[in-house]
Amino acid sequence: MSTLLLSLETSSPVCSVALHRVEDGSLVGQTELRLDKSHSTHLTILIEQLLENTGHSLKDLAAVAVSDGPGSYTGLRIGGAAVKGLCFALDIPLIAISTLQALAAQVAAVTARPEAHLYCPMLDARRMEVYAALYTHEGQEVLAPTPLLLDADTLAEQLSRYSVLFFGHGAAKCQPLLGEHPNAGFLTGIEPSAVAVGKLAIAAYHRQDFQDVAYYEPFYLKEVHTTTPKKLSS
The missing domain is CATH 3.30.420.40 (ATPase, nucleotide binding domain)
Structure with missing residues (x-):
């Protein structure tokens, strides 16, 4: 069986x-x-x-x-x-x-008083951009996965109302911008x-929440951009 x-x-x-x-x-x-x-x-x-x-x-x-x-x-x-x-x-x-929901659930499961926070997993998307989302401790989606351009006003509305935990290998880029905010907490070593x-x-x-095996494609979130190498001048 x-x-x-x-x-x-x-x-x-x-x-x-x-x-x-x-x-x-x-x-x-x-x-x-x-x-x-x-x-x-x-x-x-x-x-x-x-x-x-x-x-x-x-x-x-x-x-x-x-x-x-x-x-x-x-x-x-x-x-x-x-x-x-x-x-x-x-x-x-x-x-x-x-990926982001699983990462949030992973952190919420080991957080004291998990209901006191929102969970913001961040994955590096090059330069000052990350793939991010927001979840409650029960996995409810507050902000759908999105490419997020980081600046000093990132998630300002949510941070004005909630304690937000940031983690994932993209969060290190966010910490210099939001690290002093009283409602922002940063966790390291979360993979x-x-x-x-x-x-x-x-x-x-x-x-029974299954995918169609024949047509399944991962959720890339952004289109992959490829470039054609320039020809060398003779």
């Missing part, structure tokens, strides 16, 4: 995978690799090693979940391709979980995790 949910997180430099039991959401195992640009060569190996180390195989999977984005375009593409391949091959459901993705995915599994 298929009893496990496999979750993948590839939206950031951290590549991680986790296994949860679908009946009660308990964590079976997790593993991660903090090696930049390693996703394409190591994701499949991490999955195989996690299954082997926990005494399971692919036939034990009831569904696969993936961190849906936003985040690294290359990382999301690798994660999306992997999850589609697994779901096609095993004929099991695909679950997509917002996206497949464990957090899996916890939200368990609830989605029981709601």
Whole structure:
């Protein structure tokens, strides 16, 4: 009987995978690799090693979940391709979980008096821009994921009314601008995790909130712009 949910997180430099039991959401195992640009060569190996180390195989999977984005375009593409391949091959459901929502849930779960704050995960989007969103401690969306250009007035309305916790690898760019605000708190060392993705995915599994495997695409949030190299003058 298929009893496990496999979750993948590839939206950031951290590549991680986790296994949860679908009946009660308990964590079976997790593993991660903090090696930049390693996703394409190591994701499949991490999955195989996690299954082997926990005494399971692919036939034990009831569904696969993936961190849906936003985040690294290359990382999301690798994660999306992997999850589609697994779901096609095993004929099991695909679950997509917002990267930012999972990151917020991860922090809220370990915060004292979590209801006292709003949660603002931030992922670096180059220059002074981040991918950001706002959530309550229960995961309710206050501000939908958006590309946010950082300045001294960033989230001024929300900060005038609420205590806001900022975290994620994009928050470091925001701290010099808002670090002195009495309602702004900054957390360091918070990275996206497949464990957090899996916890939200368990609830989605029981709601049967599944993606169409054939047409699934990650939530890139912004179009990827490519340029054509200029020809060298002769």
